[in-house]
Amino acid sequence: MDLCTDVLSLLDRALVAEPPSIDRQGGIFAEGHLEELDALRTLSTTAKDVVLDLERRERERTGIGSLKVKFTKVFGYYIEITKSKLDAVPDEYVRKQTIANGERFITAELAELQDRILHADERCRALELAAFLDLRASIGEQAPRLHRLARVLGSIDVATALGEVAHARDYVRPEVDASLDLILRDSRHPTVECYAAKDGFVPNTIELDPEGTRFMLLTGPNMAGKSTAMRQAALAVIMAQAGGFVAAKAARIGVVDRVYTRVGASDQLARGQSTFMVEMTEASAILRGATERSFVILDEIGRGTSTYDGLAIAWAVAEHLHDAARCRTIFATHYHELCELADRLSNAANYNVAAKEHDDSMVLLHQLVPGGSNRSYGLAVARLAGVPPVVLARAKAKLRELETSAESVNVPQMPLFEPPSPPTTEVEATLRALDVERMTPVDALVTLARLRALARRDSE
Ligand SMILES: Nc1ncnc2c1ncn2[C@@H]1O[C@H](COP(=O)(O)OP(=O)(O)O)[C@@H](O)[C@H]1O
Ligand SMILES: [Mg+2]
Structure with a gap:
């Protein structure tokens, strides 16, 4: 040398x-x-x-x-x-x-x-x-010689760094084969686990295979660990194919041609593109590019637009990835309606990141378990975030009201994409237009005050 x-x-x-x-x-x-x-x-x-x-x-x-x-x-x-x-x-x-x-x-x-x-x-x-x-x-x-040397030093640096973390953080050597499987036993997120308290990170097993579940639909409350779980799977693939060990007890990865991601909701606002435009541009690249060998993680797609639009797009994207691209996919969503997809698609399954609720509080278990979750635990998260009790109490009452009226409207079950009947009052119109998932506590308070003013006006 x-x-x-x-x-x-x-x-x-x-x-x-x-x-x-x-x-x-x-x-x-x-x-x-x-x-x-x-x-x-x-x-x-x-x-x-x-x-x-x-x-x-x-x-x-x-x-x-x-x-x-x-x-x-x-x-x-x-x-x-x-x-x-x-x-x-x-x-x-x-x-x-x-x-x-x-x-x-x-x-x-x-x-x-x-x-x-x-x-x-x-x-x-x-x-x-x-x-x-x-x-x-x-x-x-001498630049060409120096560049050659730098490349060699760079490779040594990467190899020793990968070796060091593999040893220090107890990673495992993955099997990379020609299958279309993705098996990660007790896997962890390589950086989130560093921030978690000692032994505080809950390892999760993710198993995708072409004959069984290759499309994983992930639901669960906010903060449960959906984004973390899907990212750790993508990171494991990348690290394995870069020649590194991965943060898991065992890993077998059918070689992946591309890892496609659509994650993070507000990352490019500064560049002047709306969140939704960014989302759709990325989704489009995924839908056009993903092959049977690809691994796709989609985090809360459709979030940037109105509920019906978003749900409809998420649904169609999910179907296309499952039926046409046939790639391995983890699809996290806050649309519980999508859980229905798992029954319809032969190689899709519902998973959720478990939380335990008792009284009004919620314990996040960060554990990936089979099955869909049918609740968003929004109020519990709002409480965690410190939204004042008076607002929480009102929201709870409102929720009950909304659920009851939804139930009465929904008998028999309302078809998923039927357009809703037009709102009859301004209060209702305002409520329907709310994007609760994306509201800050202050927004919620201000909106609540406005709703009350409207309701008082209407009752006069
Ligand atoms: N497996 C886990 N073990 C311990 N803590 C976790 C785990 N997964 C996530 N967390 C913690 O929960 C937080 C929220 O996780 P995130 O994946 O963003 O949730 P979600 O996408 O479901 O809203 C993370 O920042 C991390 O601190
Ligand atoms: Mg998330």
């Missing part, structure tokens, strides 16, 4: 231990790399000594003991000779200025020295910049 040691030793020799980030400021190159730079640096740091040395030599040469080399900002460096010694001044001294008790001179050597001292810093910078550009260009020529 080419370790590019020549490049390393060049950089090692040329650069100071911690080069500055701005190349125009100098201080990049180490001592001993550029002779001229070293000389210039010595000059600017020892300028005083050099001047004193010149003064000493001139005194000796001229025999003028009082000869002084001085400096002012206006005149720069000069040699000052007192009146009494002017006779001894050598010919090559050039007079610059006459002062009360003597004269000031300059010599070629002093002028050059001055020039060197005053411009040493500037020259250092210019020299360093030029040398830096040179160095950069010559390292640039």
